Amino acid sequence: MSARLSSRKTAAALRTSARVSAELLLVLVMAAVALWVLGRMWSVVWPLIVGLFLTTLTWPLTRFLRRHGWRPALAASVVTVLFLLVAVGVAALIAVPVASQSGELTDGVVDGIAKLREWAAGPPLNIGDDQITKALDSGVARLQGSIGSITSTVVTGVSTVFNGVVTAVLALFLMFFFLKDGPRFLPWLTRQLPGRLATDIPTVAARSWDTLSAFVRSQALVGLLDAVFIGLGLWIVGVPLVLPLAVLTFVSAFVPIVGALFAGLVAVLIALVSNGLTDALIVLAIIIVVQQLEGNVFQPIIQSRGLGLHAAMVLVAVALGGNLAGVVGSLLAVPVAALIAVVWNYVREQLSDPPPAPTADDPAAVPS
Template sequence: MDLSRSSQVSPRTVWTVGLHALAIAALGLVLYRLRPMLALLAVSLMMVLALEPLVGLFERWGLKRGWSVMLSLISLLGLFTLIALSVVPMLVDQVSHLVEALPGFVTQVRDSAWLRSLDERFSVLESLERELPRVSGTIAGPVIGVLSSSLGVLVTGITVLTLTVFGLLAGEQLFEQGILWIRPDRRPELRELLLDMNRAVSGYLVGVFLICALGAVVTGTVTWALGVPYFLALGLMYLVLGFIPYIGSLLVALTVSLTTLATVGFRRALIALALFLIYQQIEGNVLQPLIQRRTLKMNPLLIAIVVIAGALGMGVLGAVLALPLAAALQVLLQRVQEQRNRQWARELPAPAPAPAAPPPSDDTEEPLHH
């Protein structure tokens, strides 16, 4: 037997494998280059799925689809405007207080003994006086960068809202047109799968919004009771940052503690931090399992891996989008697993019939006749 001939690979197979590899590499390169657009589409899709229950509520009240979409977007824009009007003045006030307290802080530092000893050895104050005139020139670049990034965020927000409007108005029609490309016998199954994925993602987003809204109410109430003047801004900040898994609640806890410390003192800051940590335990162990029990049934280790992968791939936006995408992928994998189990059940041989039990033996002996 000629082993060299039997192990040869035909040129057609080589070309087929090579072309498939090139096609996969080209597709990966295209997706990598289009990742900003794909991120916008993903955010817009999440917005559509999150607003769809509200649009459906307005439609059940008797409004047409267009009016329902407009009222939903007005509600969303009103919420964002309220957040901006509450958070921005708080930041401006905090920065102004910092600027006002900065001269006194500089005077205290300059009069300190450790700085005088450093100045005697290394001429620290002389170096600072020499370098301070250059600071204004170095600050101009970051300020321009902040302004340009703010303009970019505004343009991105307008783009996302536009895509969201079109998705709410024409998304169902586009879905029906896409279904027509599938074989007729597979359409009902695919339609049911996509609707299940839609319900899972929508339920997850609505559940997260409810949890964040409750957390915002608790944060605002606690800080108001402690006498913090920015209780509304802190509550609305929880409503926004709560969508970031793990990191969002930590940022809110730090912000609440520092704001309480800066406004009403150290003792109340400790009380606020303790109450916030207690509420986080209640939220993680009671509220989230209760609200999300039907939407995201995923192992906590897998949730952490998904969030970390999303954050490493796309930063904060990837961490926010990771779990909704994981919810949709989980529905798909569950459906594939059910199909595989049914196929394996059909392929398994039928169990052999159990052997028949032997008839009962008559062990009684006949009596002896004498």
């Protein structure tokens, strides 16, 4: 004989479900409003985020100088200037060798195009010069027809470059002030907040800073592994410009997805114009293997240990961030997930009941 449903318990369950659903909906609405406000303020928020990343990267040296008697302003100034010199040096390390061999690379590109035409003219394609000329004429006509969209794309690109320069300058100034006055922030924040917030928010902020520092260190380690393995592969194959390509790979590792694609494309192109198609395919295989190891092994393991996140959560966060906000979402997905975990762990600590005190009847309380 089956038991009958209790109307009282069913109504109570429905009321509880409705209340929880309404509260969850309210939380989602508030989150959507916060994201909308963040998007409206993105031109200010993005330099702030970049400045924080740069600060976590340069703070250990600043802290070392301050502990050895340097004044905060002097230590921040010296570290900022050193960072600029290193950035300029890295750019020169990449640009100067490429510029010195630009003539050889240009000749290689021309020879490569000629070889491709010879290969296309032979079997199995048997594409004649008249067909190639017709295809080129068609491409030129299409290019002329798209001149308006190309112009708008160029203008957009110039605007993007300008915005990038402005962001870099603002981030650099913010980095200087963070390095100079960063240790004063938490005491100042404690004095501004009332009641329990004066304890909770500074504690969460300190833990978030530690987590952000761990993210930057882990990302640098992943980039270093990429640069070492890809650089070693390029050196074995005999591709020129190994050191600039390795440096470019390391720097590009801080920009997920697009950075790896860009560095890999440059390496394959140089291998193609310098060593030929076979070596270019070998370099492409090396880059694919290393990038797969990075995305599926190195990055999840290293970041999961440094950030306290499971490797699967790192993969899910990167995929979700990329789908929601593209490259920027991929870049910020892991630190945002780690910061959410920090807040959740702190809230759970505050809401958890303290462990019961041991009693005389408890065997664990009796000393052995």
